[in-house]
Amino acid sequence: MARIALDHVDKTYPNGYVAARDLSLEIADGELLVLVGPSGSGKSTVLRMMAGLEQVTAGAIRIGERDVTELPPQQRDIAMVFQNYALYPHMTVRENLGFGLMMRKQPRDVINRRVDAVAASLGLDALLDRKPAQLSGGQRQRVALGRAIAREPLAFLFDEPLSNLDAQLRVETRVELARLHRKLGATMVYVTHDQSEALTLGDRIAILKEGVLQQVATPMELYEHPGNKFVAGFIGSPSMNFFDGALTRTGAGGMCTFRGADLTIRVPCEPATSERVFLGVRPQHLEVVGETAVGEGSLSAEVGVVEPMGNEQIVYLTVPSGGRVVAVAPVQPRIVPGEKVSVRVRPEGLHIFDAQTGKRIGK
Amino acid sequence: MKLRPQNLVFGGALVVLMMFTLFPFYWAIVASLTPEAALFRDPSLWPTHIIFDHYRALFDERDFITPIRNSLIVAGTTTFFCLIVGTLAAYALARLEFRGKAAIMAFILAVTMFPQISIVSPLYLLLRALHLIDTYPGLIMPYMTFAMPLTVWVLTGSIRQIPKDLEEAAHVDGASRRQSFTKILLPLAVPSLATTGILTFIYCWNEFLFALSFTLGPERQTVPVAIALFRGQYQVPWGQILAAAVVATAPVAVMVLVFQRRIVQGLTAGAVKG
Amino acid sequence: MRKISRRGSEARLGWTLVSPALGVIALIAIFPLSWTFWESLHLHELRMPWLGQPFVGLANYAEIAKDPRFWAALGHTVFFTVVSISLELLIGLFLALAMNRVFRGRGFVRAAVLVPWAIPTVVAALLWRFIFESQGGIANALLVDAGILNQPMVWFIETATAWVPVILADVWKTTPFVALLLLAGLQNIDLSLYEAAAVDGANAWWQLRHITLPLLKPAILVTLIFRTLDGFRVFDLIYVLTGGGPGTSTEPVALYTFNALLQNLRFGYGSALSVVIFAITFGLALLYVKGLGVRLGGDEA
Numbered sequence: 001m002a003r004i005a006l007d008h009v010d011k012t013y014p015n016g017y018v019a020a021r022d023l024s025l026e027i028a029d030g031e032l033l034v035l036v037g038p039s040g041s042g043k044s045t046v047l048r049m050m051a052g053l054e055q056v057t058a059g060a061i062r063i064g065e066r067d068v069t070e071l072p073p074q075q076r077d078i079a080m081v082f083q084n085y086a087l088y089p090h091m092t093v094r095e096n097l098g099f100g101l102m103m104r105k106q107p108r109d110v111i112n113r114r115v116d117a118v119a120a121s122l123g124l125d126a127l128l129d130r131k132p133a134q135l136s137g138g139q140r141q142r143v144a145l146g147r148a149i150a151r152e153p154l155a156f157l158f159d160e161p162l163s164n165l166d167a168q169l170r171v172e173t174r175v176e177l178a179r180l181h182r183k184l185g186a187t188m189v190y191v192t193h194d195q196s197e198a199l200t201l202g203d204r205i206a207i208l209k210e211g212v213l214q215q216v217a218t219p220m221e222l223y224e225h226p227g228n229k230f231v232a233g234f235i236g237s238p239s240m241n242f243f244d245g246a247l248t249r250t251g252a253g254g255m256c257t258f259r260g261a262d263l264t265i266r267v268p269c270e271p272a273t274s275e276r277v278f279l280g281v282r283p284q285h286l287e288v289v290g291e292t293a294v295g296e297g298s299l300s301a302e303v304g305v306v307e308p309m310g311n312e313q314i315v316y317l318t319v320p321s322g323g324r325v326v327a328v329a330p331v332q333p334r335i336v337p338g339e340k341v342s343v344r345v346r347p348e349g350l351h352i353f354d355a356q357t358g359k360r361i362g363k
Numbered sequence: 364m365k366l367r368p369q370n371l372v373f374g375g376a377l378v379v380l381m382m383f384t385l386f387p388f389y390w391a392i393v394a395s396l397t398p399e400a401a402l403f404r405d406p407s408l409w410p411t412h413i414i415f416d417h418y419r420a421l422f423d424e425r426d427f428i429t430p431i432r433n434s435l436i437v438a439g440t441t442t443f444f445c446l447i448v449g450t451l452a453a454y455a456l457a458r459l460e461f462r463g464k465a466a467i468m469a470f471i472l473a474v475t476m477f478p479q480i481s482i483v484s485p486l487y488l489l490l491r492a493l494h495l496i497d498t499y500p501g502l503i504m505p506y507m508t509f510a511m512p513l514t515v516w517v518l519t520g521s522i523r524q525i526p527k528d529l530e531e532a533a534h535v536d537g538a539s540r541r542q543s544f545t546k547i548l549l550p551l552a553v554p555s556l557a558t559t560g561i562l563t564f565i566y567c568w569n570e571f572l573f574a575l576s577f578t579l580g581p582e583r584q585t586v587p588v589a590i591a592l593f594r595g596q597y598q599v600p601w602g603q604i605l606a607a608a609v610v611a612t613a614p615v616a617v618m619v620l621v622f623q624r625r626i627v628q629g630l631t632a633g634a635v636k637g
Numbered sequence: 638m639r640k641i642s643r644r645g646s647e648a649r650l651g652w653t654l655v656s657p658a659l660g661v662i663a664l665i666a667i668f669p670l671s672w673t674f675w676e677s678l679h680l681h682e683l684r685m686p687w688l689g690q691p692f693v694g695l696a697n698y699a700e701i702a703k704d705p706r707f708w709a710a711l712g713h714t715v716f717f718t719v720v721s722i723s724l725e726l727l728i729g730l731f732l733a734l735a736m737n738r739v740f741r742g743r744g745f746v747r748a749a750v751l752v753p754w755a756i757p758t759v760v761a762a763l764l765w766r767f768i769f770e771s772q773g774g775i776a777n778a779l780l781v782d783a784g785i786l787n788q789p790m791v792w793f794i795e796t797a798t799a800w801v802p803v804i805l806a807d808v809w810k811t812t813p814f815v816a817l818l819l820l821a822g823l824q825n826i827d828l829s830l831y832e833a834a835a836v837d838g839a840n841a842w843w844q845l846r847h848i849t850l851p852l853l854k855p856a857i858l859v860t861l862i863f864r865t866l867d868g869f870r871v872f873d874l875i876y877v878l879t880g881g882g883p884g885t886s887t888e889p890v891a892l893y894t895f896n897a898l899l900q901n902l903r904f905g906y907g908s909a910l911s912v913v914i915f916a917i918t919f920g921l922a923l924l925y926v927k928g929l930g931v932r933l934g935g936d937e938a
Contacts, residue, residue, distance in 0.1 A: 053531050055644060073534040086532035090550045103537035151536065369841060377735050377746070380728070384749055387764040387809065390775055394767065403773030452658035461648035467655060474666050476922045478870040480891045481911035484898050485669035485676070508665040515658055540650075569757035571873040576899060587757040591877050601767055608760045615755045623748040626755075630817055 001187050002064030002154040003029045004050060009059035011045055011211070019045040021211045023059070027155075032181045032188040033216075034202035036195060038234075042211040043191045047157050050189060051080050063154055074103075079148035080157040083164065085140045087132040093119070093143050094128040100151040118150045138169050145180075155187040162197065174200060195235055199223070207231050229358040232280050232351055238314060238326045241286070243279045244355060258352070261321035265297045267350055269362050276355035285349025286327035288315055288335055294342050301325055303339045317343065388612065395606040402601055417606035427607055429581060430589035436499055437574075437585060438567035441506040442560050445514040450556065453518035454544065458530070468519075475512045479572050482508075487576055497579040505573045510563050517562060517629055521555030522548070558629035561622055565615070586611050670915070677909035683902035690905075697909035706885060707910070710893040717800075717875075717889060718868030721807045725864060726857070728808065729815030734849075736816065737823045754813040762877035765806035769793070776802075796886040799879050803887060807874055811867070815860050822856025823849070862925040869918050890914050 052073035226232035245260030256269035301317035495501035533543035777789035881888030898907030
């Protein structure tokens with residue numbers, strides 16, 4: 001196992017498209033880091049650069065103590081699980097699992113022993129003589145995994161491995177992967193576009209947007225202290241509500257007042273003058289409170305659609321200025337579409353972002 | 364199929380088309396089994412009097428075996444070399460990135476559009492200077508000109524259809540470029556190679572202009588030339604010509620029947636660029 | 638420069654792998670072509686060796702411009718190409734539409750239809766020559782029996798009637814290929830487009846005109862390119878079917894060139910003719926390719 005480091009990596013394609021911009025990232029030995037972002041964010045490109053399947057335009061990549069920037073994939077000693085599994089269709093499961101070892105010229109009995117062990121641990125023993133075409137999607141995924149494990153590489157790279165599985169299988173496999181990580185203690189880099197997958201799997205998460213690293217932190221840290229508006233809106237489901245408005249100081253005592261189109265609220269803030277900001281509030285921090293009077297710290301809204309989720313209700317509201325707000329309410333009392341309600345903002349759930357830079361202001 | 368008027372029209376037209384397609388063969392077979400004297404006298408669609416004289420004469424008097432042998436050697440050798448050289452080129456064009464690739468593809472495409480007639484005379488003079496007129500190499504070399512672009516074009520299209528991530532996975536697993544080529548790509552490309560081989564072989568077998576221009580006599584003539592130049596003592600020996608046509612066509616027909624799916628795939632892989 | 642090394646080595650490998658193929662093609666195609674062009678600028682009558690091989694500039698081309706037989710040949714070629722392609726496209730489209738449906742015996746139809754494509758052109762020409770040959774041939778017999786002809790005729794004596802077997806033979810032989818190209822295009826059309834149209838109330842004819850044909854345009858264009866170029870280069874078929882006759886009234890440009898070169902042994906003049914043919918086909922190809930905007934070298938970025 002080894003650590004991986006990206007050092008000011010740039011990737012520009014010949015046609016001018018910039019896939020990665022000045023990316024620096026350190027992945028600790030044994031850590032599971034998730035690379036997450038919307039499509040086009042460059043996350044797959046970054047993974048492929050680590051693998052050596054794409055060349056770096058500038059910067060360096062280190063695996064362990066070696067600088068691998070100029071090395072081809074064959075010499076990097078990493079294993080990759082592809083999105084479409086990339087199982088060799090003309091080889092049996094056994095031959096697929098053993099391919100990497102065969103390439104490293106391991107003796108036949110060593111290969112066989114290793115393949116048997118890996119197959120057993122993944123429940124593939126009965127399938128060893130089948131060809132990939134005869135396997136189900138979930139089985140193929142396990143073979144792809146097994147092929148990587150059998151190699152005992154320095155690190156594992158996963159390129160959206162779950163996206164071809166149906167929802168239930170996805171959840172099960174996710175748990176399996178987490179278990180695998182704990183068992184092997186391996187360094188893993190995992191790419192996904194699904195933020196909930198990122199939150200559940202990663203020791204740390206790196207969020208990418210258009211080739212630029214937004215923030216790298218633990219799931220909790222990202223959730224509770226997102227570094228900018230993009231991260232705040234990306235992490236957490238349903239996504240954070242944003243209100244735009246102005247921040248003005250209210251006397252001394254480190255408090256400011258946020259004034260938006262629909263909401264006015266006191267906010268602890270740094271000494272700063274009236275700035276245009278976005279106030280972010282997660283749906284979980286909005287309380288739907290009947291038709292009581294609206295004052296500071298509350299908004300009036302009309303209920304649009306209510307999604308009953310069994311353990312909670314997701315409420316989609318419209319505010320007078322025409323914007324949409326999402327709140328999460330407990331199962332009872334039942335909220336009815338069309339109701340006019342007041343929504344209270346819980347003071348512990350406030351995030352402030354500069355309107356121009358998107359950066360977080362304050363703690 | 365439901366018996367809607369639309370389907371009946373379709374079906375009917377298809378039947379007519381099938382008859383149109385198969386009639387010349389049918390008629391050739393019938394005629395090849397009919398005595399020479401009866402050929403143009405009151406022909407009927409149903410054979411009345413079957414004889415095998417024409418076929419016998421074909422191989423006894425005319426030594427039709429020789430052109431068949433020549434065609435096999437020339438087409439076979441050309442196909443073999445084109446496949447080997449063509450596969451390497453196709454791999455480079457389908458998998459590697461380098462400047463000038465587009466120009467090369469354009470060039471190859473352009474060569475397939477050459478009118479053969481435009482290079483017949485210089486080739487003739489060149490071959491004559493090398494003393495290769497009326498020899499096997501004297502045909503194989505020119506054939507490679509026209510077979511090679513076809514081979515490369517179809518093979519490149521076919522290799523492109525094999526997913527790239529298989530070789531990437533092999534690279535990550537430690538395979539060198541040559542190993543991933545021989546262990547991963549080549550086995551998966553075998554069907555395409557077979558198809559391209561068939562197409563190239565057919566193309567060479569059917570070639571006429573070069574074979575006509577670069578051979579002098581029956582010793583090295585290929586099947587198309589031999590058939591076209593059948594001369595009779597007093598008149599055109601249609602019976603034998605058609606027997607020869609049947610003999611030349613039968614193996615091709617069988618090959619096409621057996622490999623039709625492959626052939627269609629190969630033609631469309633090369634021809635239609637999505 | 639370490640950063641370029643891997644990209645550079647890939648380029649080197651690429652060129653190494655293509656060079657044998659390129660070499661073969663270039664050596665046997667480019668060299669002779671340049672030679673032909675060079676030769677076309679000289680007087681070279683193999684039958685009159687005492688004239689030597691003087692450089693005559695564009696004199697051969699000037700002669701071509703005034704040569705009635707050349708212009709006639711060009712006319713024959715254009716006529717043949719246009720008529721054949723039109724018929725082949727129509728019938729080929731029908732065939733492709735038919736083969737796109739699933740029905741019993743589809744495999745047989747596909748195979749049967751491929752055989753004419755697979756046999757040598759000269760054999761096809763001979764088959765059709767035989768059908769139309771002499772007054773006792775089967776074509777005459779069938780047409781007389783059907784009442785279309787009053788009496789059997791000699792097809793190859795008159796130009797107009799000599800074209801009939803020629804065009805029939807070409808259509809018979811190449812329609813399968815056209816059908817295949819169009820079929821490939823058809824199969825790329827998303828079925829759900831038809832389903833949506835049907836749900837919206839469109840009948841089969843409407844679907845053909847507004848979904849199939851527009852989406853088939855690229856395939857049709859590709860077919861047109863290939864077939865036009867083939868049409869302009871036609872040789873084998875006419876050599877065997879009519880020999881260019883009666884007289885030279887069905888002679889296409891390729892056959893005229895062949896005669897000039899290897900019958901009349903006028904190498905200089907024949908080479909000029911070759912160059913003209915090449916220029917025409919190349920020009921046509923360029924026109925088509927520009928019109929299509931074919932993407933040749935690259936996949937995705």
